[in-house]
Amino acid sequence: MRSLELERLPPDCTANDIVEVAEKDGGVIVEGWLSPPLLLQFNAEIEPWLAQHKGTNSGSDASDDFLGKKTRRIQGLTVKAPTFVDIMIDNRIVGFAETVLAPVGPSIILNNGEVIDIRPGESAQPMHRDDDAWNFANVTNPLMINTIAALVDITPAMGATLVAPGSHRWERDRVPAKNEIVACDLPAGSALFFRGDTLHAGGANKSTKHRRALSTGICCGWLRPVENSYTNTPIEVVRILPLRAQELLGYALYDASEVGGGYLGYHDMSDPKKLLT
Ligand SMILES: O=C(O)CCC(=O)C(=O)O
Numbered sequence: 001m002r003s004l005e006l007e008r009l010p011p012d013c014t015a016n017d018i019v020e021v022a023e024k025d026g027g028v029i030v031e032g033w034l035s036p037p038l039l040l041q042f043n044a045e046i047e048p049w050l051a052q053h054k055g056t057n058s059g060s061d062a063s064d065d066f067l068g069k070k071t072r073r074i075q076g077l078t079v080k081a082p083t084f085v086d087i088m089i090d091n092r093i094v095g096f097a098e099t100v101l102a103p104v105g106p107s108i109i110l111n112n113g114e115v116i117d118i119r120p121g122e123s124a125q126p127m128h129r130d131d132d133a134w135n136f137a138n139v140t141n142p143l144m145i146n147t148i149a150a151l152v153d154i155t156p157a158m159g160a161t162l163v164a165p166g167s168h169r170w171e172r173d174r175v176p177a178k179n180e181i182v183a184c185d186l187p188a189g190s191a192l193f194f195r196g197d198t199l200h201a202g203g204a205n206k207s208t209k210h211r212r213a214l215s216t217g218i219c220c221g222w223l224r225p226v227e228n229s230y231t232n233t234p235i236e237v238v239r240i241l242p243l244r245a246q247e248l249l250g251y252a253l254y255d256a257s258e259v260g261g262g263y264l265g266y267h268d269m270s271d272p273k274k275l276l277t
Contacts, residue, residue, distance in 0.1 A: 004182050006165055006192070015095025018193050022100070022145075026168035027194030030092065034149055034189040038083060042214070043151055045081035046115050049074050050212075053117075068202065070122040076232035077113040078241070078249065084113050087149070088216055089244040096145055096193055097218035103141045104220045106256050110248040111144050111217035112227040115151070116202065118159040118211040124204040127164060127176060131196035134223055142168070142196040144219035148184075149191035151212040156183035159205035161192055161213070167199035186213075221254045222264055239276050251276055 007021045011032035021028035034042070053072040056064045067073060077084035087093070088110060097108050111130075131143045148161045160183040164176040176199055183203055184192050194200060196219070205211050219225055229249045238246055246252070253271040254264035267275055 004165055004180070006163060006182060006184060013092070015092045015099065018092060018096045019099045022096070022193060022195050025165045026198030027163050027165065027192055027200070029184060029186065029190060029192055031187070031190045033090075033092070033147075033191040034087065036189065038086065039151065039189050042081055042083040042087070043212075045083055046074060046077075046151075049080050050115070050117055066125060068118060068122050068125065070119045070205075071202070072115075072117040072119065074115040074117075075113065075227050077115070078229075078233050078245070079237050081115075084214075084216075085241055085245050087214070088113060088248055089242060093145075093147055093193070093216060093218065094244070094248075100142055100145050100195055101218070101220045104139055104143060105222055105254075105261075106259060107221035107252065107254055108218050108248070109221045109223070109225055109250055110227070110229055111146075111219040111223075111225040112215060114215045114227065116148075116211075116213050116215055118202055118205045118213075120205050120208050120210070122159060122202075122205045124159070124162065125201035127162065127181070127199045127201045129167075129197055129199055130217065133226060137223075143223060144196035144217055145193065146196065146215060146217040147191050147193050148186075149214045149216070150186035150188050151214055152210070153188050154184075154186045154211055154213065155207070156185055156203065157205075157207045158209050158211040159203040159207075160184050160186065160211070162201045162203050163192065163194065164199040168195050168197040170199075218248070222256070222261075235275060246273070246276060
């Protein structure tokens with residue numbers, strides 16, 4: 001019988017290593033993905049935003065239930081926590097996304113950069129697949145990849161991410177039994193990398209500590225992302241970012257003409273990149 005523990009890769013692993021294990025198990029843990037100085041800086045940047053957070057209020061009760069009424073989430077990280085830019089363009093996350101999503105399109109875009117601070121007393125989310133955000137898309141390949149990086153040491157009691165290893169290969173309606181789900185305990189800086197077709201959920205926080213993590217997701221370039229990066233990131237900020245970050249935030253014309261598709265994301269019938277020069 002296969003072990004239910006997700007495989008753990010060392011800090012110097014490559015995007016190909018991640019792709020290979022995720023192909024087999026649906027997800028994989030990368031130890032020490034975020035270095036201690038980067039982690040320190042990112043945590044300092046988000047602290048004031050968490051302190052002034054007013055609670056979950058997305059405008060929909062069902063959405064608030066899913067996001068977690070005792071959970072604080074922060075988007076717009078490029079502006080609020082500029083260290084996020086280095087995380088978003090890290091070779092491993094981009095390489096993982098490009099390889100997994102290559103069969104469904106020629107380019108990728110940021111789906112979300114989201115701090116998820118699960119507070120004590122929060123209940124577990126339902127197990128879900130991130131790909132189901134686009135349930136009308138009738139494709140079998142994953143449409144996105146996601147990462148959950150630990151910003152503090154995360155234990156199962158604090159609401160560690162729950163994953164059903166191998167569920168990317170299951171029939172869509174199969175419900176995982178309790179013994180098919182693992183809680184990913186993660187030391188600060190380590191991260192869970194997983195495909196959009198893998199069942200997972202934020203866990204219940206039964207501890208007295210905050211479960212603080214960063215979700216960075218990337219989807220294929222023709223989708224409407226979960227986070228609206230255009231409204232969350234003023235163009236003056238985008239102008240001074242590295243090219244890769246600008247592209248991930250949507251400042252590139254989507255061009256699938258070589259594979260029989262079309263063009264998406266024009267600005268005034270031109271490449272939005274031109275706005276940045
Ligand atoms: O916070 C987590 O561990 C997972 C969150 C998640 O899956 C979601 O919000 O869709």
